[in-house]
Amino acid sequence: MLISTESKNCNIILLTLCGLTTAYGTVIVLSNWRKNRQLRKKALKRRENEQLCMQQLLEQLANNYTKEEQAEILGLNAVELVSAAQQGKFSPLKILETYWTKAISCTKATNCITSVIKVAKAEAQELGACTDPSQFPLFGLPVSVKECYGIKDMDATIGLMSEINNLDLDDCVLVKVLKSLGAVPFVKTNLSQITFSLASGNPLFGDTSNPHRLEFTPGGSSSGEGALIGGGGSLLGFGTDTGGSIRFPSHLCGICGFKPTCNRLSLAGLHGPIPGHVNIATTIGPMARDVDTLVLAMRSILCPLMFELDPYIVPMPFDEKLFGCTKPLRIGYYVDDGFNKPVPAVQRAVMMAKKHLETSGHILVPYKIPNVERAWELFMSLCFADGGKRCKEILKNEDIDPVLVPLIQKLYFPKCLGKLGSFLVNLRNCWKSPRIAKDFSLLVEKERNISTVWNLEAQTFEYKAKFFSTWVQPEGNLDALIGPPSAMVAGPQKHFEDTTAILSYTALYVLLNCPAGCVPVTKVTQDDIDALKNYEGHFGDAWDKNTKDACMDSVGLPVGVQCITKPWKDELCLRVMLDLQKSVGLL
Numbered sequence: 073m074l075i076s077t078e079s080k081n082c083n084i085i086l087l088t089l090c091g092l093t094t095a096y097g098t099v100i101v102l103s104n105w106r107k108n109r110q111l112r113k114k115a116l117k118r119r120e121n122e123q124l125c126m127q128q129l130l131e132q133l134a135n136n137y138t139k140e141e142q143a144e145i146l147g148l149n150a151v152e153l154v155s156a157a158q159q160g161k162f163s164p165l166k167i168l169e170t171y172w173t174k175a176i177s178c179t180k181a182t183n184c185i186t187s188v189i190k191v192a193k194a195e196a197q198e199l200g201a202c203t204d205p206s207q208f209p210l211f212g213l214p215v216s217v218k219e220c221y222g223i224k225d226m227d228a229t230i231g232l233m234s235e236i237n238n239l240d241l242d243d244c245v246l247v248k249v250l251k252s253l254g255a256v257p258f259v260k261t262n263l264s265q266i267t268f269s270l271a272s273g274n275p276l277f278g279d280t281s282n283p284h285r286l287e288f289t290p291g292g293s294s295s296g297e298g299a300l301i302g303g304g305g306s307l308l309g310f311g312t313d314t315g316g317s318i319r320f321p322s323h324l325c326g327i328c329g330f331k332p333t334c335n336r337l338s339l340a341g342l343h344g345p346i347p348g349h350v351n352i353a354t355t356i357g358p359m360a361r362d363v364d365t366l367v368l369a370m371r372s373i374l375c376p377l378m379f380e381l382d383p384y385i386v387p388m389p390f391d392e393k394l395f396g397c398t399k400p401l402r403i404g405y406y407v408d409d410g411f412n413k414p415v416p417a418v419q420r421a422v423m424m425a426k427k428h429l430e431t432s433g434h435i436l437v438p439y440k441i442p443n444v445e446r447a448w449e450l451f452m453s454l455c456f457a458d459g460g461k462r463c464k465e466i467l468k469n470e471d472i473d474p475v476l477v478p479l480i481q482k483l484y485f486p487k488c489l490g491k492l493g494s495f496l497v498n499l500r501n502c503w504k505s506p507r508i509a510k511d512f513s514l515l516v517e518k519e520r521n522i523s524t525v526w527n528l529e530a531q532t533f534e535y536k537a538k539f540f541s542t543w544v545q546p547e548g549n550l551d552a553l554i555g556p557p558s559a560m561v562a563g564p565q566k567h568f569e570d571t572t573a574i575l576s577y578t579a580l581y582v583l584l585n586c587p588a589g590c591v592p593v594t595k596v597t598q599d600d601i602d603a604l605k606n607y608e609g610h611f612g613d614a615w616d617k618n619t620k621d622a623c624m625d626s627v628g629l630p631v632g633v634q635c636i637t638k639p640w641k642d643e644l645c646l647r648v649m650l651d652l653q654k655s656v657g658l659l
């Protein structure tokens with residue numbers, strides 16, 4: 073009797089506990105669902121408001137200038153436009169309104185703009201009243217910036233709904249510097265969610281399209297800059313690069329993009345997903361239709377004001393001597409890193425660039441990237457040293473961009489089952505791929521402890537030293553490298569999920585902290601596609617198949633080449649890029 077009363081009580085307690093747990097679980101699920109629903113409403117409103125504002129602006133500006141006047145402005149490159157503005161041929165306001173009109177028509181096609189920077193009008197008017205425009209090296213030049221750049225009284229969401237209306241109290245350092253040089257920041261551009269993929273969009277602002285083929289991706293994460301500049305809606309823009317986000321969209325959109333050495337340009341006031349990364353450091357950099365504009369931008373912004381506003385930036389002004397040196401350079405070239413085999417169009421572009429640079433007097437020598445798999449292990453282990461904690465945290469309650477889902481799923485995979493998981497991935501993959509299994513195991517790895525991270529950093533220093541030891545050669549040391557910016561060219565968005573397979577050519581130079589830039593060199597031809605039919609890649613696995621499938625319908629799309637120099641030799645990198653552009657011509 074006593075036992076049965078006890079067991080009855082026990083049952084009641086158990087049932088109550090079960091009930092409470094279920095109720096608690098339900099409350100959590102419901103409250104998360106409610107939070108997500110509220111965020112979605114906010115996001116929709118935010119997007120609708122912005123579209124309305126752009127439409128109203130377009131209507132206001134519709135009759136301000138004739139088509140001929142606008143065509144004259146839009147037909148000038150940045151150097152010509154600044155000079156025309158300085159001479160008083162066009163007012164900064166007229167230039168701004170012409171570019172606003174063009175940029176809004178671009179975004180109607182490609183969804184490249186997230187916000188119009190309204191204060192630009194007052195800034196352009198103020199510049200118009202200036203009596204000595206020649207003191208401003210970027211006088212009247214409209215400049216677009218990636219959404220994550222902080223601008224006073226605007227939000228910078230990195231594609232997170234929870235960040236809507238979280239307004240910045242001040243401009244970021246780069247925007248302050250641009251304004252001091254006479255430039256007019258005029259629109260913010262779209263980006264991939266949390267900038268952690270090479271795709272084009274996010275659930276808040278939607279996807280961006282490639283201006284050369286609307287159903288294809290412009291690449292990311294600086295997707296909006298790629299599409300806007302590639303579509304003619306901006307002459308100069310600024311992106312960010314943590315693994316390739318400036319160079320990859322430049323390659324896919326047929327424009328030029330430059331990632332400087334880290335700590336030459338200030339990141340202060342920018343928003344990013346993982347602010348504490350040291351060895352996988354984000355860099356900001358310019359994107360433009362030609363290398364001349366990249367040079368104009370770098371030459372102007374490496375100025376005392378930036379060094380004053382951000383004391384952690386190395387106070388190195390633009391090195392005119394290094395940029396202007398005319399001695400022939402020894403340049404290593406490679407068409408393949410041995411990890412992700414580039415499609416034929418990309419390999420052909422590198423060989424074309426080699427010939428062009430030889431014709432310009434440089435000495436080109438074959439080069440082999442040392443142990444790219446080691447660089448990959450280091451990059452991934454450092455990038456996700458926290459076991460993906462920070463990424464998961466900022467994506468809580470958010471809609472996750474479909475392209476990011478596979479990565480995030482792996483970060484959520486139970487760490488204790490990591491080894492079993494990678495075994496299953498290897499087994500399940502119909503092309504049986506050790507590299508895909510390894511990618512999985514690197515991503516599901518648990519949080520690394522401090523001594524492991526220190527070890528990884530020490531090993532990264534060793535890799536860096538080993539890498540540059542290959543530049544010391546008996547016939548003469550290398551000054552620069554050229555190679556692919558990616559194994560792929562533009563294709564449908566769904567093919568751009570396997571970040572590792574796309575990123576190896578650009579991420580390497582983030583790990584090495586090298587200045588690197590992309591220059592358009594050619595367009596995909598039918599012969600490239602015929603050759604692509606026999607493409608099997610190095611592994612014949614799902615990533616190789618995806619690379620092939622993505623690029624099958626790419627005739628006519630741009631193909632770039634990447635130029636790289638040693639850290640702190642940014643001006644030399646720009647010189648190689650300019651020599652390449654001069655010999656290839658503008659596409």
Ligand SMILES: CCCCCCCC/C=C\CCCCCCCC(N)=O
Nearest residue numbers: 313314315316317448572576579580
């Ligand atoms: C060094 C050779 C291979 C590296 C491959 C690394 C693959 C890493 C995979 C996922 C990392 C995602 C985040 C990287 C940043 C994405 C693009 C960017 N913001 O520049």
